[in-house]
Amino acid sequence: xxxxxxxxxxxxxxxxxxxxxxxxxxxxxxxxxxxxxxxxxxxxxxxxxxxxxxxxxxxxxxxxxxxxxxxxxxxxxxxxxxxxxxxxxxxxxxxxxxxxxxxxxxxxxxxxxxxxxxxxxxxxxxxxxxxxxxxxxx
Amino acid sequence: xxxxxxxxxxxxxxxxxxxxxxxxxxxxxxxxxxxxxxxxxxxxxxxxxxxxxxxxxxxxxxxxxxxxxxxxxxxxxxxx
Numbered sequence: 001x002x003x004x005x006x007x008x009x010x011x012x013x014x015x016x017x018x019x020x021x022x023x024x025x026x027x028x029x030x031x032x033x034x035x036x037x038x039x040x041x042x043x044x045x046x047x048x049x050x051x052x053x054x055x056x057x058x059x060x061x062x063x064x065x066x067x068x069x070x071x072x073x074x075x076x077x078x079x080x081x082x083x084x085x086x087x088x089x090x091x092x093x094x095x096x097x098x099x100x101x102x103x104x105x106x107x108x109x110x111x112x113x114x115x116x117x118x119x120x121x122x123x124x125x126x127x128x129x130x131x132x133x134x135x136x137x138x
Numbered sequence: 139x140x141x142x143x144x145x146x147x148x149x150x151x152x153x154x155x156x157x158x159x160x161x162x163x164x165x166x167x168x169x170x171x172x173x174x175x176x177x178x179x180x181x182x183x184x185x186x187x188x189x190x191x192x193x194x195x196x197x198x199x200x201x202x203x204x205x206x207x208x209x210x211x212x213x214x215x216x217x218x
Contacts, residue, residue: 072205091218123217135186137185
């Protein structure tokens with residue numbers, strides 16, 4: 001029902017798809033996060049992600065469990081990558097399958113919104129002339 | 139008692155290391171630990187927020203830290 005992964009290697013949309021697919025599924029929604037080339041006009045060279053992995057996995061599992069309680073969802077995969085990511089690479093994939101699309105869209109949005117608030121993962125943006133921990137300061 | 143505090147993200151930069159050995163009194167709560175940390179590392183106050191995790195769960199301010207607890211400082215998260 002739930003597949004949680006945090007890894008250094010590139011993420012696979014196909015792995016997520018394969019995990020959530022089953023005959024009772026009528027719709028699958030993916031959220032795919034990608035590394036953007038700029039932040040507020042500043043050119044981003046790359047991102048560096050780190051995580052408190054055991055706790056992050058627990059928090060990701062909590063999100064998935066809450067989703068299974070709140071929405072009529074079949075399966076959910078939440079995969080997050082850590083380490084150094086270049087522009088265009090994929091730090092996160094969330095894939096949700098359901099009998100009907102409405103639940104899948106809502107649950108997927110909830111998952112990424114909550115992940116950004118609760119899961120202990122940090123990212124540093126590396127610019128041409130400096131670096132910054134994202135969201136650290138008001 | 140002596141505890142070890144593990145740091146990630148910007149907290150690691152502020153401590154200038156990823157593990158901090160810290161002396162606290164018996165029955166120190168999470169809230170008073172946070173205050174002590176801010177006293178020693180004023181940079182922490184400039185953060186949007188920071189939380190303490192105990193044994194891989196977000197800890198409440200009133201929790202009293204035990205000798206064997208795994209204490210981790212959690213600066214503002216930014217996954218995704």
